[in-house]
Amino acid sequence: MIDIDFKKQNGLATAVVQDASDGTVLMVAYMNEEAWKHTLATGTATFWSRSRKQLWIKGESSGNTQEVKEVYVDCDNDTILLKVVQHGGAACHEGYRSCFFRRVDGDSVSTVGERLFDPAEVYKK
Numbered sequence: 581m582i583d584i585d586f587k588k589q590n591g592l593a594t595a596v597v598q599d600a601s602d603g604t605v606l607m608v609a610y611m612n613e614e615a616w617k618h619t620l621a622t623g624t625a626t627f628w629s630r631s632r633k634q635l636w637i638k639g640e641s642s643g644n645t646q647e648v649k650e651v652y653v654d655c656d657n658d659t660i661l662l663k664v665v666q667h668g669g670a671a672c673h674e675g676y677r678s679c680f681f682r683r684v685d686g687d688s689v690s691t692v693g694e695r696l697f698d699p700a701e702v703y704k705k
Contacts, residue, residue, distance in 0.1 A: 585658040595608065595625075598661060612628040624648065642670075644667060644670050645667045646664040648664050
């Protein structure tokens with residue numbers, strides 16, 4: 581098994597999540613060793629929430645889970661690429677398919693993605 585270098589970023593590795601069928605970058609998150617092992621063992625994308633300071637199984641509260649199809653590691657063993665099937669359509673907690681739903685055009689920003697769900701309804705906050 582490959583050893584991920586979790587020491588470089590204080591116990592974390594950057595995880596890029598990409599749609600396995602069309603290559604769309606869905607999100608970027610972080611994994612600690614526990615999240616890494618859980619992802620490999622279950623086939624469900626699992627991360628470390630830096631804000632909540634706890635393990636975060638993607639889709640646990642929204643139902644929008646990520647089924648891992650392929651795993652890649654960069655040449656420095658400190659960045660992980662997950663190719664996933666995005667169940668539920670949206671990877672972004674704001675209800676968009678991808679967290680990268682805004683495009684910068686010069687000094688302006690425009691929304692280019694379509695919102696697939698209302699976060700207030702899904703997360704009941």
